[in-house]
Amino acid sequence: MSSTTDHSMTPMGPTARSLGLLNCHVCRRLYPARETPAGHHLHCSLCKASLHRRKSNSLARTWALVIAAMLLYLPANIFPIMSVVISGRGEPDTILSGVVALMNADAMVIAILIFFASITVPMLKLCGLTFLLISVQRRSHWRPKDRTRLYRLIEVIGRWSMIDMFMLSILVALVKLGAVATIEPGIGATSFAAVVVLTMFAAESFDPRLIWDSIEEDR
């Protein structure tokens, strides 16, 4: 799987859209676009998926999900995700204070990992998607290949933000020893989980082909 085959076709060759073809997003077969009555779609004859030229309402949907995620990003970072109480003493931990606690406990590698997964990744996703949305709406011609790469990166790294949530589920399962030690999940955890879910849906609803569309239309 290491070597790749290069297609020698000119990079600015025809697109499915310019040839009037619809690309089945499931089985990748191409079909000539035909007029359909309003509210009806063509369907792939092989896998029965409905055919669309582009993901429907991609920009509006992605904006809505990104804005919702941004709003929830605040409570996710302000409110504690859990409180660890040992022998009656303990204090609530936010995401950031959890990272600081790990640094103080000399667990530097884990601290960096959590910082990356819980703070860098959600920020990168929100900022990256906002940047992609604005650049598409401004019909930008700036480095389309790199913007497509940024999109693929956003798609791939999103899941890693869940580390903190999984750790929390493990801690609450392990530490239920009554008076000695308890771990209480906090409201920040739900907000943070919602941010992860919303940004995953946002990445899925964005259509990277829009990056290339305006470049072709303006040629």
Place this chain on the structure above:
Amino acid sequence: MTGLASQAHALIACQDCDLIHEKRAIPDGHKANCARCGSLLYCHPHNSIQRTFALAMACLVLFLVANLSHFMSFSLHGRVQEAHILTGVLELYRGGLMGLALLVFLTSFLAPLMNILLLLALAGPIYFGKAPRYLPVAFRLYEGLCPWAMVSVYLLGVFVAIVKLADLASTPIGLGFYALIALMLLMTATQARFDPESLWKAIESRR
């Protein structure tokens, strides 16, 4: 250009930038990338279907082991508590965090299990030369669940939990931990082996 459009079956469009490519025969084990944006067009892993089926069977066994035996335990003042994936879900639910419990259940249990079963249901019939009607639906479900199956992320969560609890009490790891590591590696290998194109070819040849 109308000439190109009439041969739609010999063409493939890049999913990320829409550029049209002519499909070409590539050697087993190679892959073809888009000339413009570099995203994957298609690939032909060696013996895709046989290996997917065999690996998915192994994944299923590991999934059972990973869930039936605890992956770590926690002992403090003589009291021992064992952790399974599902006990974590249950405790979140009891703690009042319904949404989070559901999300952890979906990403660490339901989606990985469904993906393994769906891969068996997809590769199995094709391996035996059949193409049942449910294949396209099963594939779309599989594809939709892929981003939500997070065994590898869960495993890192286990590592972090071990470090967090290290100075509180002893946290010996159990058999489930090793099963989780093996499951993560095997699931990655299985999904990389699976070539959806063989699915569509099998359906086309049955018509």
